[in-house]
Amino acid sequence: MKCRSCSSEKTELILDLGEQPWCNDFLSAERVGTEPKYPLRLNYCHDCELLQLDHTVPKETMFEDHCYLSGMTQTLKNHFYEVAEENIAQFNIQPGDLVVDIGGNDGTQLIQYQKQGIHNVLNIECAERVSQISRESGVPTETDYFNRDCVERRLGERSVKLYNASGVFFHLEELHSVIDGIQFSLREDGVLIVQFMYAGTMVEKLNFDTIYHEHLCYYTLRSLSNLLAPYGLEIFDAYYSEIHSGSVIAKICLSQSSLNSKTQRYLELLEKDKGYTLDAFKVFADTVRARQGSLRTLLEGIKTSNKTIYAYGAPAKGNTLLNYFGIDHTLVDKAVEINQMKIGNYLPQSHIPITEEREDDMPDYYLLLSHNFAEEIIKKNESVIAQGTKFIIPFPEVEIVGQ
Ligand SMILES: [Zn+2]
Numbered sequence: 001m002k003c004r005s006c007s008s009e010k011t012e013l014i015l016d017l018g019e020q021p022w023c024n025d026f027l028s029a030e031r032v033g034t035e036p037k038y039p040l041r042l043n044y045c046h047d048c049e050l051l052q053l054d055h056t057v058p059k060e061t062m063f064e065d066h067c068y069l070s071g072m073t074q075t076l077k078n079h080f081y082e083v084a085e086e087n088i089a090q091f092n093i094q095p096g097d098l099v100v101d102i103g104g105n106d107g108t109q110l111i112q113y114q115k116q117g118i119h120n121v122l123n124i125e126c127a128e129r130v131s132q133i134s135r136e137s138g139v140p141t142e143t144d145y146f147n148r149d150c151v152e153r154r155l156g157e158r159s160v161k162l163y164n165a166s167g168v169f170f171h172l173e174e175l176h177s178v179i180d181g182i183q184f185s186l187r188e189d190g191v192l193i194v195q196f197m198y199a200g201t202m203v204e205k206l207n208f209d210t211i212y213h214e215h216l217c218y219y220t221l222r223s224l225s226n227l228l229a230p231y232g233l234e235i236f237d238a239y240y241s242e243i244h245s246g247s248v249i250a251k252i253c254l255s256q257s258s259l260n261s262k263t264q265r266y267l268e269l270l271e272k273d274k275g276y277t278l279d280a281f282k283v284f285a286d287t288v289r290a291r292q293g294s295l296r297t298l299l300e301g302i303k304t305s306n307k308t309i310y311a312y313g314a315p316a317k318g319n320t321l322l323n324y325f326g327i328d329h330t331l332v333d334k335a336v337e338i339n340q341m342k343i344g345n346y347l348p349q350s351h352i353p354i355t356e357e358r359e360d361d362m363p364d365y366y367l368l369l370s371h372n373f374a375e376e377i378i379k380k381n382e383s384v385i386a387q388g389t390k391f392i393i394p395f396p397e398v399e400i401v402g403q
């Protein structure tokens with residue numbers, strides 16, 4: 001394959017998760033069994049060090065109708081408030097400065113800027129239903145794919161003080177056109193905030209379920225820097241955050257910008273980043289392969305003793321885990337959700353039905369697929385656990401809460 005970042009042909013297959021449906025393809029009853037499957041393979045580029053998928057499911061297939069909503073979890077809302085607060089202070093953002101969120105979802109991040117007096121904001125979100133929710137929350141929103149062409153049409157002469165890209169940079173099929181669009185419209189004293197799931201954490205915590213078709217790239221600081229360098233963009237600040245099982249928030253500016261002085265926390269993280277090399281990625285892949293089967297065996301044991309197992313939540317990433325481990329509707333009776341857009345549908349490939357979370361319908365065991373929000377979920381369910389329901393947390397080690 002040709003590297004998405006540097007076009008090198010020197011790439012190597014690291015982990016093959018088999019053929020899987022794209023994991024936000026929640027199925028209506030009529031579509032069960034007809035869902036298309038695509039190769040899910042993680043590759044490494046020997047030239048720019050980027051971890052990436054080789055197969056691209058077209059963005060029009062995956063993103064036009066997606067139903068992930070940031071505003072669903074309080075942890076994310078709090079996190080976004082803190083991010084906005086820090087950036088407004090660090091970059092002295094004034095009420096008239098333009099703040100643009102790339103793939104700003106339901107507007108959750110920009111609302112936090114509005115709350116702090118920054119009202120010249122714009123969300124560019126490609127999913128129709130999600131951008132409608134953003135608009136209804138009072139966030140100016142354009143339904144569009146962000147790229148160079150979109151920037152010219154939507155922004156015109158306006159230039160941007162702060163670009164936010166949370167949880168989108170690894171989605172980008174048009175990687176280079178997106179960065180080109182940012183560089184084209186960024187003010188000289190402007191800043192780009194990129195929040196991405198950190199490949200280092202994926203390796204440390206064995207979070208292989210963050211690998212799915214929507215996530216085309218898995219960055220370290222070095223591979224992200226290598227991507228940005230040809231555009232004259234540099235990381236000058238970065239820190240680690242526990243959000244989404246382990247993310248890095250990187251702050252990026254034009255090389256010649258006065259902001260471009262490397263912070264201590266960035267340099268420290270960069271030092272740690274050097275440990276995530278090809279060897280570390282190979283060990284990660286070996287460990288994932290070795291785990292295949294262990295969770296399934298645990299669930300089979302529970303099932304044989306006539307206990308019920310529900311999945312708690314139906315996050316996209318849960319499908320990578322279920323499908324790679326071969327866990328389906330014969331082991332897990334249902335997945336309970338609060339997201340109305342998912343309720344009534346079925347999980348792709350495992351064909352587990354998604355139903356509404358109800359207090360009068362408790363299983364013996366919940367399999368916690370949203371394990372990145374484990375703390376929040378366990379706390380919220382203290383009374384459920386007190387009544388005897390146990391929670392199975394699959395990562396980083398299989399752990400059962402409540403027994
Ligand atoms: Zn490369």
